[in-house]
Amino acid sequence: DIQMTQSPSTLSASVGDRVTITCRASQSISSWLAWYQQKPGKAPKVLIYKASSLQSGVPSRFSGSGSGTEFTLTISSLQPDDFATYYCQQYNSYPLTFGGGTKVEV
Amino acid sequence: EVQLVESGGGLAQPGGSLRLSCAASAFTVSSNHMTWVRQAPGKGLEWVSVISSGGSTYYADSVKGRFTISRDNSKNMLYLQMNSLRAEDTAVYYCARGGCIATSCYVYFDYWGQGTLVTVSS
Numbered sequence: 597d598i599q600m601t602q603s604p605s606t607l608s609a610s611v612g613d614r615v616t617i618t619c620r621a622s623q624s625i626s627s628w629l630a631w632y633q634q635k636p637g638k639a640p641k642v643l644i645y646k647a648s649s650l651q652s653g654v655p656s657r658f659s660g661s662g663s664g665t666e667f668t669l670t671i672s673s674l675q676p677d678d679f680a681t682y683y684c685q686q687y688n689s690y691p692l693t694f695g696g697g698t699k700v701e702v
Numbered sequence: 703e704v705q706l707v708e709s710g711g712g713l714a715q716p717g718g719s720l721r722l723s724c725a726a727s728a729f730t731v732s733s734n735h736m737t738w739v740r741q742a743p744g745k746g747l748e749w750v751s752v753i754s755s756g757g758s759t760y761y762a763d764s765v766k767g768r769f770t771i772s773r774d775n776s777k778n779m780l781y782l783q784m785n786s787l788r789a790e791d792t793a794v795y796y797c798a799r800g801g802c803i804a805t806s807c808y809v810y811f812d813y814w815g816q817g818t819l820v821t822v823s824s
Contacts, residue, residue, distance in 0.1 A: 630810035632747075639796055639814035640739075640747065646803075651812065683747055687809045690760045692737075692749040 598622050598686050602695035609700060615671040617698045619684035624664045628688040631660055631669045634697075635680045643682075644669065674700070704728045704813045706797050711818030714787050718822070724780040724797035724815055732775045735800030735809050738782045740793035741817075750795070751782065752809055765791075787822045794819050 599622035609615050619629065627647035632640035642651045644660035647667055657672045671678055679702060684695040710722040722738070738750040751771040752760045759771050770783040780797050795818050798811035 628808075632811075634747075639798075639817060640811075641814070642801070642810060642812050645801055645808070645810045645812075685747075685749075685810060690752070691762050692752070692809060694747040694749065697746045 597691055598625060598689060598693055600684055600686055600693050600695040602682075602684060602698050604698060605696065606699045606701065608702065609674050610702070611674055611676055613674045615674050615678075615700060617669045617682055617684075617700075619662075619667045619669070619695050621665045621667075621686055621688075625686045625688035627663045628686060629660075629662070629667050630685045630687065631658075632683045632685065633678075633680045634683065640683065671700075704799065706799065706813055706815035708795065708797050708815040708818040711795065711820045713821045713823065714784075715824055716788060716822055718787050719783070719785045720787065720820060722782040722784065722795055722797075722818060722820070724782075726778045726780065726799070729799070730775070731773045731778055731780050733807075734802060735807055736771075736773065736780045737798050737800065737809065737811060738771060738780075738795055739798060739811070739814075740791075740795045740820075742790075742793040745793075748793070752800075753780070755800075755807055784820070787820075789822050792820060792822050 601620045629647045631644040634640040648660045705727045707725045737752045768786045799813040801812040
């Protein structure tokens, strides 16, 4: 199974900050990686697919990069609506696996 | 507008069964890969099962042999039959749709339901 490791697990930031979250795969997944945002009590929302493709309707302050085993999600200027938990997910092979999550808090 | 609405959650005893349903609208469940993902209280996301557009099924080891994913194309519904339930199956269960780009479909998930809570307890 491919293990996905996110860091940090918690991130304290302020509005306007540039935020970077890292996701590492235990083996190469090419670019088969998605990023999700989840707010308390709500379903996840896809932000990025194929490592760097922005999902339709997602603000351009979100961007993704990486390939192989190292990936990053960057929020260029954190907005009040962005305080949430973020998950990466690999879809290179079954079983599909998620990272443990990164909570972005004030 | 694409919508997914889950139902069927509730309280079940250890060793019992439940069937979750997911009603899809504005697309056909057979045209996309479909999944169930769960989230235990206060925990992260855990993939449970996928049914591909072609009908192949895949399961997490933690549910293999106990859970069965299926779909009814005529009703445009996705299901998860859960047998031999355990306390560790307690979670919110989400159904979600796999994304498609042009004519290729994948198992990242672009639309999610609101979730249904399953509690396994005596």
